[in-house]
Amino acid sequence: MRKSLAEKMGIGITFLLISGIFLLISLTTLSPDNLDLWKAAKVFYAIGAILFLFDN
Amino acid sequence: MFGIEIVEIALFFKQLGLAIAGASALWGLILTIKSSRTKDDEKKEVFAELAEKLLLTLGLGAIVAILAWASLIFADTAIVSAHGGIVIDPVDYGATITSRTTNILFIFLAVISAIGFGIHKFNKERFNKWIGKFYIAELAVVAVLIVPVWTWGIGREQVFFIGHNVHSILTIGTVIVLDFLFFASESADRIKKHFYPFLPNISKAIWIGLGIEFLSVSLVFNEALDLTPKFFFMQTLIGIIIINGAFLSGPMNKKLISSVSGGSVRELSKKWVRIEGIAGAISISSWGTITFLDFLRGLTASYWQLAVFYTGILILTYATYQIIERRRPRL
Numbered sequence: 001m002r003k004s005l006a007e008k009m010g011i012g013i014t015f016l017l018i019s020g021i022f023l024l025i026s027l028t029t030l031s032p033d034n035l036d037l038w039k040a041a042k043v044f045y046a047i048g049a050i051l052f053l054f055d056n
Numbered sequence: 057m058f059g060i061e062i063v064e065i066a067l068f069f070k071q072l073g074l075a076i077a078g079a080s081a082l083w084g085l086i087l088t089i090k091s092s093r094t095k096d097d098e099k100k101e102v103f104a105e106l107a108e109k110l111l112l113t114l115g116l117g118a119i120v121a122i123l124a125w126a127s128l129i130f131a132d133t134a135i136v137s138a139h140g141g142i143v144i145d146p147v148d149y150g151a152t153i154t155s156r157t158t159n160i161l162f163i164f165l166a167v168i169s170a171i172g173f174g175i176h177k178f179n180k181e182r183f184n185k186w187i188g189k190f191y192i193a194e195l196a197v198v199a200v201l202i203v204p205v206w207t208w209g210i211g212r213e214q215v216f217f218i219g220h221n222v223h224s225i226l227t228i229g230t231v232i233v234l235d236f237l238f239f240a241s242e243s244a245d246r247i248k249k250h251f252y253p254f255l256p257n258i259s260k261a262i263w264i265g266l267g268i269e270f271l272s273v274s275l276v277f278n279e280a281l282d283l284t285p286k287f288f289f290m291q292t293l294i295g296i297i298i299i300n301g302a303f304l305s306g307p308m309n310k311k312l313i314s315s316v317s318g319g320s321v322r323e324l325s326k327k328w329v330r331i332e333g334i335a336g337a338i339s340i341s342s343w344g345t346i347t348f349l350d351f352l353r354g355l356t357a358s359y360w361q362l363a364v365f366y367t368g369i370l371i372l373t374y375a376t377y378q379i380i381e382r383r384r385p386r387l
Binding site for chain 1: 264296
């Protein structure tokens with residue numbers, strides 16, 4: 001049976017990966033009036049890092 | 057050129073040297089503790105050997121930091137730039153650590169390093185009994201020196217300055233130490249067997265370091281955000297670091313650990329060796345570029361000029377990896 005990406009990489013690392021992609025995408029809309037996407041990427045990072053710490 | 061000043065380059069080398077020395081002391085201490093606690097004789101020997109090898113990076117880091125400090129004595133050093141492209145000036149926060157205190161601490165660092173390395177050269181057995189305490193002393197001094205601003209009391213700004221600078225030990229310093237240990241482990245299968253399963257611990261420290269950086273920025277966020285091309289380029293690098301780091305911590309670590317599982321050590325295929333080299337080069341050159349750019353306050357380069365600079369550093373780093381990989385020096 002084929003493993004999913006999350007299974008291959010671990011849930012925490014998948015969250016971290018998403019936060020990196022998210023951060024790069026957020027740069028296209030980043031301005032002092034529009035920081036939401038950028039902050040959301042950092043929240044994803046925090047979730048990923050916590051999951052990674054408990055996952056290993 | 058591009059608004060870069062010599063003083064800023066010296067400040068970068070001071071930070072880089074302290075980060076390498078701090079990370080070497082930290083991992084040297086952890087490996088020494090691991091070595092003393094394990095009952096497996098081979099593992100005990102390997103961890104003690106790796107801890108001792110880190111004296112080399114510690115010494116080099118300390119020398120770079122001390123030389124940069126010596127050159128800064130003749131310049132005004134009241135400058136700090138925060139990592140991640142967010143810039144604030146410590147003078148605004150009533151810095152209380154004087155250059156005299158910093159000078160005394162640097163002299164102290166030079167003295168304890170000289171004593172430690174002297175004992176190691178002439179009486180290795182005696183030094184090895186004290187190696188853990190030596191690493192604790194070095195780490196304590198470096199942790200104070202790497203924070204350029206100390207204010208009276210622990211306010212939000214002080215927490216920011218601590219987090220923003222100490223994280224270099226866990227990020228750029230640890231990435232360099234990790235590469236060094238990785239090349240050092242290439243020389244013997246018995247080292248690989250015990251070092252590869254230890255890699256997730258190092259990955260954790262790097263993720264925590266980046267987390268400390270994010271948290272400390274949020275403390276001064278409103279007054280420090282400056283949307284310059286440098287800021288945007290650094291955010292791009294952080295994105296690259298996270299994506300590359302997820303790959304290194306996930307599939308790459310798994311591949312390395314599985315290559316030493318079951319009691320035997322198997323060589324990685326050429327494809328994986330190449331991938332490992334590229335990912336390693338991306339990691340070290342991204343952290344190096346971020347740390348360097350942080351110290352350039354008046355940088356006038358555009359986003360694409362910075363991208364060309366980063367690509368050049370990346371190519372140079374990968375070429376250096378290839379040379380080390382082919383020559384396989386005994387570290």
